[in-house]
Amino acid sequence: MAQTESRNFGHATEKPPGIVRFFRQWDIQLMVWPGLLFLLVFSYIPMYGVLMAFQDYSLFKGFFGSPWVGFKHFEMFFGAPEFWNVIRNTIVISLLKLLIGFPAPILLALMLNEIRGRVFKRSIQTISYLPHFLSWVIVSGIVASILSTENGSLNMLLQSLNLIQEPINFLSMPEYFWSILVVTDVWKEIGFSSIVYLAAIAGVDPHLHEAAAVDGASRLRQMFSITLPAIMPVIVVFLILAIGSLLNAGFENILLLGSNPVLRDVSDVLDTYVYRIGIQNSRYSYATAAGLFKAVISVGLLVAANYLARRSGNSLW
Amino acid sequence: MIKLSTGDRALLIGIYAFLIVLGFAAFYPFWNAAIVSFNEGTDTMKGGVTFWPREFTLDNYQIVFEDSRLVNAFVISILRTAAGTLLGILLTAIFAYGMTKRELIGRKYYMIFCIVTMYFSGGLIPSFLLIRELGLFNTFWVMVIPGLISVWDMIIFRTFFMGLPGGLEESAKVDGSSNWGILFRIVLPLSGPVIATLSLFTAVYHWNEWFTPSIYISNADLLPIQTKLQQILNSNIMSEQMQQMDSAAQGRINKMRTITSKSLSMATMMVATLPILCVYPFVQKYFVKGVLVGSLKE
Numbered sequence: 001m002a003q004t005e006s007r008n009f010g011h012a013t014e015k016p017p018g019i020v021r022f023f024r025q026w027d028i029q030l031m032v033w034p035g036l037l038f039l040l041v042f043s044y045i046p047m048y049g050v051l052m053a054f055q056d057y058s059l060f061k062g063f064f065g066s067p068w069v070g071f072k073h074f075e076m077f078f079g080a081p082e083f084w085n086v087i088r089n090t091i092v093i094s095l096l097k098l099l100i101g102f103p104a105p106i107l108l109a110l111m112l113n114e115i116r117g118r119v120f121k122r123s124i125q126t127i128s129y130l131p132h133f134l135s136w137v138i139v140s141g142i143v144a145s146i147l148s149t150e151n152g153s154l155n156m157l158l159q160s161l162n163l164i165q166e167p168i169n170f171l172s173m174p175e176y177f178w179s180i181l182v183v184t185d186v187w188k189e190i191g192f193s194s195i196v197y198l199a200a201i202a203g204v205d206p207h208l209h210e211a212a213a214v215d216g217a218s219r220l221r222q223m224f225s226i227t228l229p230a231i232m233p234v235i236v237v238f239l240i241l242a243i244g245s246l247l248n249a250g251f252e253n254i255l256l257l258g259s260n261p262v263l264r265d266v267s268d269v270l271d272t273y274v275y276r277i278g279i280q281n282s283r284y285s286y287a288t289a290a291g292l293f294k295a296v297i298s299v300g301l302l303v304a305a306n307y308l309a310r311r312s313g314n315s316l317w
Numbered sequence: 318m319i320k321l322s323t324g325d326r327a328l329l330i331g332i333y334a335f336l337i338v339l340g341f342a343a344f345y346p347f348w349n350a351a352i353v354s355f356n357e358g359t360d361t362m363k364g365g366v367t368f369w370p371r372e373f374t375l376d377n378y379q380i381v382f383e384d385s386r387l388v389n390a391f392v393i394s395i396l397r398t399a400a401g402t403l404l405g406i407l408l409t410a411i412f413a414y415g416m417t418k419r420e421l422i423g424r425k426y427y428m429i430f431c432i433v434t435m436y437f438s439g440g441l442i443p444s445f446l447l448i449r450e451l452g453l454f455n456t457f458w459v460m461v462i463p464g465l466i467s468v469w470d471m472i473i474f475r476t477f478f479m480g481l482p483g484g485l486e487e488s489a490k491v492d493g494s495s496n497w498g499i500l501f502r503i504v505l506p507l508s509g510p511v512i513a514t515l516s517l518f519t520a521v522y523h524w525n526e527w528f529t530p531s532i533y534i535s536n537a538d539l540l541p542i543q544t545k546l547q548q549i550l551n552s553n554i555m556s557e558q559m560q561q562m563d564s565a566a567q568g569r570i571n572k573m574r575t576i577t578s579k580s581l582s583m584a585t586m587m588v589a590t591l592p593i594l595c596v597y598p599f600v601q602k603y604f605v606k607g608v609l610v611g612s613l614k615e
Binding site: 022035036038041042047111120124131141144145150156219274275278287288294 | 346363423442446468550
């Protein structure tokens with residue numbers, strides 16, 4: 001390092017100024033500037049636009065003409081009658097998904113790893129990836145069809161088992177909504193999410209298993225005492241990422257399955273609230289304030305999760 | 318083969334049983350939708366269509382394929398996917414190649430500039446108003462342009478490019494090739510797997526994405542099939558649903574009498590999924606690799 005610096009100093013007199021060198025390498029600068037400009041427009045301008053949460057933004061006055069109002073919209077949001085409901089739904093749905101949706105693919109990977117028959121293993125894998133590639137629109141259509149009161153598969157199954165007498169309208173009953181969300185989410189992503197863990201498991205040294213088997217450890221014991229600890233770093237990284245996006249709660253899924261006003265009390269989360277208030281009711285500043293609130297909490301969660309992980313020896317950065 | 322202990326055998330049997338149930342659960346809902354789409358609508362209503370179509374018919378599909386609005390939505394989806402994938406991958410790859418150059422002035426700052434966008438965003442409303450200001454409302458390009466560059470894909474491309482043997486580039490430079498020439502004649506032709514993987518993911522995204530058009534496009538002729546399907550599924554009543562279709566299709570539905578709102582929805586759904594079903598089993602090895610490339614980066 002010291003060497004290169006001294007060499008740079010030695011040549012300082014002959015080296016043309018930065019601006020000249022910049023234009024001399026116009027060919028490679030031309031490769032990156034369209035991308036940078038794109039990010040400037042589509043990422044940085046909206047980031048700056050977040051400031052409209054502190055304005056009374058109106059379409060006619062525009063961003064630069066609208067009056068600044070400080071924390072007015074935040075205060076309104078925190079005082080809104082639906083605020084605690086939205087927060088509760090966001091947290092409960094997110095935690096349920098984390099608690100059930102996060103370990104599920106790890107367990108699936110552990111189980112798939114025990115299978116020796118290649119054909120069977122690959123078939124199960126291929127089938128379990130399928131739902132990931134269906135759009136949420138399709139998934140919601142399938143879910144609505146299964147849960148339908150008119151010959152929906154689930155109602156027919158429950159009726160044939162004599163568990164219920166009359167078909168249940170699952171999609172308009174608040175008490176079932178969270179379960180439906182979690183199940184559809186796990187159903188859609190379990191197979192695809194297991195890919196990473198399977199790859200991590202494939203990297204575990206087989207000698208560890210042989211040694212354990214010689215010592216008389218059962219397969220189940222090996223699963224939890226060898227395989228699981230060996231892939232722990234991967235698990236932690238994904239856990240941090242999952243916590244960072246905790247408040248997302250699954251926007252599309254909720255928007256598509258929970259549009260029924262009967263479900264509003266249990267389906268309203270921060271993202272759908274921002275969408276409803278902002279896009280549908282055109283209260284731009286207020287909705288931006290709600291969105292900014294969510295973003296701040298999310299970044300806080302990510303940093304906190306990473307801090308905890310670093311103390312245990314794994315970290316994102 | 319090592320002989321399994323009783324406990325191990327019980328475990329293995331349990332795992333097999335569980336995986337079979339899981340495989341069934343993953344596939345059956347889709348299968349059920351598929352058979353309903355091939356069954357006469359009025360017959361489905363009687364119940365009991367579980368594993369196989371009982372009154373096989375192609376009427377549902379006939380309605381879907383002869384409806385000019387649905388066919389139009391299908392074409393829009395194809396155009397969007399093609400444009401979004403081709404332009405997006407091309408621009409992202411060029412961007413990534415520029416970012417591999419050590420001599421690129423400002424490279425470190427450019428990289429930070431990119432990575433910040435992965436953690437922070439303006440959120441829905443500021444983006445919505447920006448799109449509005451840019452005059453992209455009610456245009457085809459609103460589905461393509463805002464997603465052109467993905468920082469994530471750029472980093473994956475960049476990692477891949479940096480792993481290519483450096484000697485090839487050197488010798489091409491000696492032969493007088495320009496940086497752009499090297500990119501298109503040497504680097505990209507060597508990047509088949511990563512291009513295939515990222516193209517697949519981008520194409521699936523564009524094909525499945527329905528939300529952007531639902532908020533930015535009000536002109537029904539510009540809606541892709543997924544957004545159209547969402548509107549159809551949302552209107553549960555047959556008469557409402559038929560308003561989404563053209564008058565010729567409405568006449569045919571009235572004549573056929575066996576079509577129900579469910580059978581029609583399912584047929585539309587199958588048509589909207591078909592391209593993905595055709596592609597995904599064959600490119601599996603690519604996307605498994607792609608997920609790994611992405612996670613290595615993390």
